Amino acid sequence: QQQVKQSPQSLIVQKGGISIINCAYENTAFDYFPWYQQFPGKGPALLIAIRPDVSEKKEGRFTISFNKSAKQFSLHIMDSQPGDSATYFCAATQGGGNKLTFGTGTQLKVEL
Amino acid sequence: KAGVTQTPRYLIKTRGQQVTLSCSPISGHRSVSWYQQTPGQGLQFLFEYFSETQRNKGNFPGRFSGRQFSNSRSEMNVSTLELGDSALYLCASSLGAGTTNEKLFFGSGTQLSVL
Numbered sequence: 138q139q140q141v142k143q144s145p146q147s148l149i150v151q152k153g154g155i156s157i158i159n160c161a162y163e164n165t166a167f168d169y170f171p172w173y174q175q176f177p178g179k180g181p182a183l184l185i186a187i188r189p190d191v192s193e194k195k196e197g198r199f200t201i202s203f204n205k206s207a208k209q210f211s212l213h214i215m216d217s218q219p220g221d222s223a224t225y226f227c228a229a230t231q232g233g234g235n236k237l238t239f240g241t242g243t244q245l246k247v248e249l
Numbered sequence: 250k251a252g253v254t255q256t257p258r259y260l261i262k263t264r265g266q267q268v269t270l271s272c273s274p275i276s277g278h279r280s281v282s283w284y285q286q287t288p289g290q291g292l293q294f295l296f297e298y299f300s301e302t303q304r305n306k307g308n309f310p311g312r313f314s315g316r317q318f319s320n321s322r323s324e325m326n327v328s329t330l331e332l333g334d335s336a337l338y339l340c341a342s343s344l345g346a347g348t349t350n351e352k353l354f355f356g357s358g359t360q361l362s363v364l
Contacts, residue, residue: 169350180253180339180355181292188350226292233348235282235341236305239292 140164141229143240150247156214158243160227163208167229171237172201172212175224184225185212217247250276253356255340261362267328270359274321274342280304281323282353283315286337295338298323299345327361335363 142161150156162170169188173181187194187201187210194201200213214221227240254273262268274281282305283295294307298317315325321342327334337358343351 171353173355178357180341180357182355183352186350228292233351234305235280235297235343235351235353236294236307237284237292237353238294241291 140238141227141240143227143243145243146241147244148246150214150217150245152217152219152247152249154217154247156217156221156245156247157211158225158227158245159209159211160240161207161209162229162238164229164231164238165208166231167238168232169230170201170203170210171228171230172199173226173228173239175226175242181226214245217245219247219249222246253340253342253354255338255356255359257359258357259360259362261364262330263364264330264332266330267326268330268361269324269326270338270340270361272323272325272340272342272356274323274340275354278342278344278354279321280343280345280351281317281321282341282343283323283325284339284341284355285309286339286358287335292339295325330363332363334361336361 171186172184174184175181198215203210225243228237256271280299282297297305301317312328317323339358341353341355
């Protein structure tokens, strides 16, 4: 059962551009929404996360926008760099613990 | 501080065999979770252990099992391997406080190939 839908599947952005990845969820009990970055041969690493009582969270070049009524959230990468080329996963969980439901992933390539 | 360590890094087995994967969490972390990653199904939660007790379980058949030792190290076992079990198995650890925004740290995984 796919409870977190992620798009696009792949994304090519020019260096300095803005990368935008979108996710939508169905379970209104979800109360924590992290984004993970994964490089080839490595496990996912937490990038940034948000709770549903906040509409936006920014950490450096990374921003999460959250729309509770639409049950959607998105990751914006400003000033995208070649080093940002990786696979990005949105995720959601509820009530504590580490049972994350992941989106299907977005493969980002930042070109020079 | 050492990260999450998973062994072995690669493993090749044949159908019907069983396999045991090992995970050493970050020092001081008491929660260990396991995930399966495949190109088709993505990242799927297997189970979580805290203080040697299974705290949560995903939707996998009983062939998938795990355990946690008193030093927080964890193992997962897959019995009667099937071709579809070929995947990257990821272990993740956290402090284990059970709070919603607890940071999860992943290892690099064990790549299992079933022939």
